[in-house]
Amino acid sequence: MITVENLTKTFPGSTGQVRALDGVNLDVAAGTVLGVVGPSGAGKSTLARCVALLERPDSGAIRVDGTDLVSLDGTALRAARRQIGVVPQGDSLLRQRTAAGNVALPLEAAGVAGPQRRTRVAELLDLVGLTDKAGSYPDQLSGGQRQRIAVARALAASPSVLLADEPTSALDPDTTGSVLAVLDRARAELGVTVLVVTHDMGVVRKICDDVAVLEDGRVVEHGKVLDLVSDAASRTAASLLPGVDQNPALEGSFDRVADVVLIGFAAVGALLPEATSRFGVELNLLGGGLTRLGETPVARFRVGLKGERADSALEWISEAGGSVRRTLSGPQGVAA
Amino acid sequence: MRSATPWSIVFDDVLVATGETLYMVVVSTLIAVLLGAPVGIWLQLTAPGGLKPRPVLHKVLGFVVDLGRSMPFLVLLVVLTSLTRLLLGSTIGPTAAIVPLAVGAIPFVGRLVQNVLAEVHVSVVEAAVTTGSSTVRIVRSVLLRESSPALVNAVGVTAIALLGYSAMAGVVGGGGLGDLAVRMGYQRFNDRYLWSTVVVLAIIATAIQFTTNRVARGVDRRRTASV
Ligand SMILES: Nc1ncnc2c1ncn2[C@@H]1O[C@H](COP(=O)(O)OP(=O)(O)OP(=O)(O)O)[C@@H](O)[C@H]1O
Ligand SMILES: [Mg+2]
Numbered sequence: 001m002i003t004v005e006n007l008t009k010t011f012p013g014s015t016g017q018v019r020a021l022d023g024v025n026l027d028v029a030a031g032t033v034l035g036v037v038g039p040s041g042a043g044k045s046t047l048a049r050c051v052a053l054l055e056r057p058d059s060g061a062i063r064v065d066g067t068d069l070v071s072l073d074g075t076a077l078r079a080a081r082r083q084i085g086v087v088p089q090g091d092s093l094l095r096q097r098t099a100a101g102n103v104a105l106p107l108e109a110a111g112v113a114g115p116q117r118r119t120r121v122a123e124l125l126d127l128v129g130l131t132d133k134a135g136s137y138p139d140q141l142s143g144g145q146r147q148r149i150a151v152a153r154a155l156a157a158s159p160s161v162l163l164a165d166e167p168t169s170a171l172d173p174d175t176t177g178s179v180l181a182v183l184d185r186a187r188a189e190l191g192v193t194v195l196v197v198t199h200d201m202g203v204v205r206k207i208c209d210d211v212a213v214l215e216d217g218r219v220v221e222h223g224k225v226l227d228l229v230s231d232a233a234s235r236t237a238a239s240l241l242p243g244v245d246q247n248p249a250l251e252g253s254f255d256r257v258a259d260v261v262l263i264g265f266a267a268v269g270a271l272l273p274e275a276t277s278r279f280g281v282e283l284n285l286l287g288g289g290l291t292r293l294g295e296t297p298v299a300r301f302r303v304g305l306k307g308e309r310a311d312s313a314l315e316w317i318s319e320a321g322g323s324v325r326r327t328l329s330g331p332q333g334v335a336a
Numbered sequence: 337m338r339s340a341t342p343w344s345i346v347f348d349d350v351l352v353a354t355g356e357t358l359y360m361v362v363v364s365t366l367i368a369v370l371l372g373a374p375v376g377i378w379l380q381l382t383a384p385g386g387l388k389p390r391p392v393l394h395k396v397l398g399f400v401v402d403l404g405r406s407m408p409f410l411v412l413l414v415v416l417t418s419l420t421r422l423l424l425g426s427t428i429g430p431t432a433a434i435v436p437l438a439v440g441a442i443p444f445v446g447r448l449v450q451n452v453l454a455e456v457h458v459s460v461v462e463a464a465v466t467t468g469s470s471t472v473r474i475v476r477s478v479l480l481r482e483s484s485p486a487l488v489n490a491v492g493v494t495a496i497a498l499l500g501y502s503a504m505a506g507v508v509g510g511g512g513l514g515d516l517a518v519r520m521g522y523q524r525f526n527d528r529y530l531w532s533t534v535v536v537l538a539i540i541a542t543a544i545q546f547t548t549n550r551v552a553r554g555v556d557r558r559r560t561a562s563v
Binding site for chain 2: 138
């Protein structure tokens with residue numbers, strides 16, 4: 001469990017101070033994955049570096065399992081660092097060490113003895129699926145394999161928190177999948193709390209439970225991904241859900257036009273057909289589509305309804321768990 | 337122009353001088369590396385963005401190092417005579433020449449080592465920091481180990497530079513090949529001395545280069561084939 005309280009960090013810049021973090025509050029529940037997203041320069045890496053205890057914030061607290069780590073020094077700081085596994089941005093493996101040697105590094109720092117170290121290294125190589133590459137040097141590995149070794153190294157000393165800054169930014173989509181699978185596995189099998197910084201909403205879509213949107217050093221949106229997507233006005237919904245094109249001419253021919261977000265197998269499969277039959281309305285899909293967030297299917301459709309009980313149908317959909325937002329282009333009723 | 341010195345005498349003289357040169361170069365390189373490497377490590381650690389940034393200390397240290405590097409070797413040779421006497425009780429001979437050679441090379445090695453260590457990528461160093469490793473451990477198993485091939489090459493560069501400087505050791509009676517070339521070859525127009533010392537110096541320089549290249553490749557695991 002990580003809690004970030006009121007974190008502030010300024011850097012001296014050419015045109016005065018740069019406020020990289022401006023009162024950031026976040027919490028990541030134990031065993032969940034938080035994605036930190038936001039435009040370039042928003043402060044994502046600064047946040048990650050503060051949580052990794054590589055950068056000292058001007059003020060605020062970073063708690064892992066309740067203990068504030070910000071003000072620690074010396075031996076206490078080094079011990080705290082072992083609680084937080086870090087996959088740094090970019091290539092960070094020792095090129096003069098084998099994959100296994102890299103994974104062993106944190107264990108050496110923690111003073112773990114030889115035989116136990118080898119056992120632990122083998123476990124981690126197995127976790128990331130690279131047992132056969134134990135003796136390979138980083139230069140002999142692909143980008144995705146190197147990144148998985150970096151994850152294994154970050155997890156070696158059994159930290160309770162795993163932090164990754166842009167772990168997939170240099171990778172193609174296939175390899176990205178293998179690295180994300182490893183992060184997901186770390187959470188599922190080791191119960192690690194994961195904080196992943198990314199500019200790729202695909203990462204959020206695939207492995208994040210929660211998301212925080214950073215802008216100009218402030219958190220402008222923070223919550224569960226599935227909660228945020230059902231709010232059509234949220235940035236998360238805008239970037240994760242299938243888009244809908246405006247088509248006023250077509251929409252004008254319906255009694256009601258609305259955007260509907262449906263979450264989960266049951267809702268996506270059954271809600272709209274049932275509304276049609278229950279209320280005897282004609283329901284047309286005008287746009288949108290289906291996607292998947294983690295394991296959960298999620299749909300956003302623009303629907304056009306014809307029939308006297310169109311309003312009741314929309315109301316029923318929203319009561320049954322769909323999230324309904326009437327658009328401005330149709331003949332409007334009151335917003336649901 | 338007198339008749340040429342017999343080859344057998346030239347050979348003996350060159351052999352003795354080669355021994356003196358090797359002695360001076362090997363010992364002064366060892367001392368310079370042992371004392372210069374910590375200077376380089378310290379320079380790198382205290383640099384802005386280093387593991388223990390100390391901007392003021394870094395500037396002062398850097399200034400002293402650069403001052404030492406800009407000192408002409410001949411001046412150093414003379415200036416250091418009292419230090420040499422203090423350390424060895426004598427100021428002439430090959431052993432006496434080792435003191436200014438080594439001292440002169442310390443700042444040179446310091447900068448070389450610093451530049452080599454600075455090449456280790458910052459994300460690699462930070463990764464080690466986040467594992468909770470101590471600074472000593474990071475210096476040893478990350479900075480020095482990761483740059484070991486380049487460090488070995490730096491030792492070679494230092495040895496070859498000292499091979500060149502050792503030619504001036506004649507000033508303090510250090511002998512050696514350079515001295516022989518100047519005294520017998522140049523001042524007495526004895527071509528046999530001149531050319532044979534030049535050939536031996538070239539062989540030594542090549543041997544140093546060859547050996548350090550081999551060792552550097554030997555310690556470099558980066559492209560080692562293994563499956
Ligand atoms: N060491 C530093 N010195 C000065 N300014 C810095 C430093 N690190 C970050 N900044 C500034 O702080 C702000 C936030 O930077 P940060 O790297 O955290 O952004 P980011 O969200 O990670 O961006 P990107 O997506 O491009 O990686 C930027 O304006 C940046 O210029
Ligand atoms: Mg960044």
